[in-house]
Amino acid sequence: MSAPERIPPRSMTAATASSAADAALLAAGELTVRGRIRDASNAALYCMVTHDGWEAACVYKPVAGERPLWDFPDGTLAQREVAAYEVSEATGWGLVPPTVLRDGPYGEGMCQLWIEAQPDGELLALIDAEEPGPGWKAIGFAEVGDGKTALLVHADDERLRRLAVLDAVINNADRKGGHLLPSGDGRLYGIDHGVTFNAENKLRTLLWGWAGEPLTAEAVEVLQRLRRELKAGGALAERLAALITGPEIDATRARVDVLLASGVHPEPNGEWPAIPWPPV
Numbered sequence: 001m002s003a004p005e006r007i008p009p010r011s012m013t014a015a016t017a018s019s020a021a022d023a024a025l026l027a028a029g030e031l032t033v034r035g036r037i038r039d040a041s042n043a044a045l046y047c048m049v050t051h052d053g054w055e056a057a058c059v060y061k062p063v064a065g066e067r068p069l070w071d072f073p074d075g076t077l078a079q080r081e082v083a084a085y086e087v088s089e090a091t092g093w094g095l096v097p098p099t100v101l102r103d104g105p106y107g108e109g110m111c112q113l114w115i116e117a118q119p120d121g122e123l124l125a126l127i128d129a130e131e132p133g134p135g136w137k138a139i140g141f142a143e144v145g146d147g148k149t150a151l152l153v154h155a156d157d158e159r160l161r162r163l164a165v166l167d168a169v170i171n172n173a174d175r176k177g178g179h180l181l182p183s184g185d186g187r188l189y190g191i192d193h194g195v196t197f198n199a200e201n202k203l204r205t206l207l208w209g210w211a212g213e214p215l216t217a218e219a220v221e222v223l224q225r226l227r228r229e230l231k232a233g234g235a236l237a238e239r240l241a242a243l244i245t246g247p248e249i250d251a252t253r254a255r256v257d258v259l260l261a262s263g264v265h266p267e268p269n270g271e272w273p274a275i276p277w278p279p280v
Contacts, residue, residue, distance in 0.1 A: 019089060022098035025054050026111045031104050033060070042066045042077065042194065047104075049111070061194075062109035069195070071202070077194030078110035079243040084170050084193035085112075086243070087252075090229055090236045091222045093162045097181075097189050101243070115189050117181040123157065123188075124177045124206065124280070126150040137209020140275060152279065154209050159188035164207040165219045168266050169226065169255055170196040175205035177280035197244045199251040201269060204276050210265040220260065227256050 029051035037044040043065020049058050066077045078101060085099035099112040125136070129151055132138045136153040144150045154160060160180075167175050173195040181189040195202075215223070229236035230253045240249050259266070268274035 019094060019098050022113050023100050025049060025051050025056055026058055026098060026113060027100045027102050031060055033105055057114035059112045059114055060104050060109055062104060062106040064107050071198065072195060080196045081110040081193045083240055083243040084196050086236065086239045087170055088166060090226055091166060095163050095166050095190050096193065097191065115181045115183055118184050123155050123180055125153050127153055139206055139208055154206060156209065160207055161210055163190050164210060164265060167205050167207065168203060168259060169252065171198055171202055171255060172196050173198065173202040173204045174276050175207060176276050177206055197248045197252060199247045202272050203266060204273055206275060206279055208268065208274065211267040213265050215263055215265060223256055223260050227260065230256060
């Protein structure tokens with residue numbers, strides 16, 4: 001199948017229905033495969049899901065189509081995508097599109113609401129300068145050809161800052177520019193969370209602009225709530241227990257504790273490449 005034309009959901013979108021309603025549709029609806037998303041590293045299928053007169057576009061990633069990774073157990077990426085959604089929902093920020101684990105045409109897999117990305121040239125940029133200008137945060141220098149370098153920057157944007165906190169909690173090892181989806185209603189979503197929740201520190205992201213800076217009061221409040229919900233018997237801990245391992249949940253608790261104790265955004269530790277490749 002060829003790559004599908006990217007069309008918005010016809011009857012239900014993240015803007016017009018609650019996350020819970022979208023998740024219920026994804027879990028209960030009938031999946032119809034319409035095409036394959038060819039630029040995905042693992043099998044990713046563009047589908048329509050229908051149930052009781054509702055219809056939405058979605059992405060279905062079957063476990064059977066996951067490529068083995070040396071540092072993550074085989075057949076666990078779909079569960080990690082759902083776990084990232086669960087943590088995002090617990091923050092109240094709604095940074096990850098509704099995502100469920102369900103059976104589909106090619107077996108069990110992750111099913112996520114399709115977000116029609118809108119062009120947003122204000123999130124990432126390459127500039128010919130030594131320092132970022134107002135409204136921008138530096139990521140690092142990148143080669144642009146002919147021995148030249150440019151400064152890679154991201155916007156000093158509240159939505160990105162929230163996502164940077166979420167990534168630190170879930171230990172996202174692959175936050176690329178292409179995983180940022182601005183929607184038509186002004187929201188920003190992050191996708192592709194298969195390589196998350198490793199018990200070892202693997203944070204690799206483009207969102208280093210706030211490294212070492214104090215967390216916002218809002219972020220501290222959110223992290224305190226996550227700490228409560230991640231305690232043994234907590235609502236979030238119970239949901240994650242069906243998706244990731246006990247040691248991975250313990251490591252998530254520890255990352256939240258470290259963030260609260262330090263009060264600052266994490267910095268690269270030098271033990272793991274700090275920026276994903278390719279960055280977009």
